[in-house]
Amino acid sequence: MSSEIRYNRLVPHRSRRWARAEVGNRRPVLSPMNLRARALETRIEKLKQQITALGDLRPGSLTPQYNVCGKPACRCKATPPLKHGPYYQLSFTWKGNSQTQFVRRQDLPAVRKQLRNYRRLRQLLDRWMVLAMELSRLRLQPEAQRGRKTRPKPRVFPKT
Numbered sequence: 001m002s003s004e005i006r007y008n009r010l011v012p013h014r015s016r017r018w019a020r021a022e023v024g025n026r027r028p029v030l031s032p033m034n035l036r037a038r039a040l041e042t043r044i045e046k047l048k049q050q051i052t053a054l055g056d057l058r059p060g061s062l063t064p065q066y067n068v069c070g071k072p073a074c075r076c077k078a079t080p081p082l083k084h085g086p087y088y089q090l091s092f093t094w095k096g097n098s099q100t101q102f103v104r105r106q107d108l109p110a111v112r113k114q115l116r117n118y119r120r121l122r123q124l125l126d127r128w129m130v131l132a133m134e135l136s137r138l139r140l141q142p143e144a145q146r147g148r149k150t151r152p153k154p155r156v157f158p159k160t
Helices: 031-052 107-148
Strands: 006-012 018-023 060-069 084-094 097-103
Touching: 006 107, 031 107, 060 107, 084 107
Parallel strands: none
Antiparallel strands: 006 018, 060 084, 084 097
């Protein structure tokens, strides 16, 4: 008898689909629910790998700022004004506190990459949560479907 498992015929499955039946009793045929759970777990693992590969993160938004100085004969006081700048400003809220930081021109590429990484992290976490909720629903579904069969309590009527 060989040690490999052979699938040789199609049999009806309770999900109204056809499944391959194996010769021998080495491994049970996976139900569609178990297959879906495994697929979800695989997708979650891929998301985790993508998250760990992101690199430095920074929340917030980067905006260019243009300033007017106090010198009366400066170009920023002309009509139309030619303001000084751009100066880049990073704004974010962390733990309920709004913060603003100026970013040096030489740091702009690194800060932009950190902002992209943070946005990507949020997208990956949103996908992870959707998959995790579906996986949780699949894992809890058999228990909910089984239910507990209890006998109804006997009704007690007071004596009159």
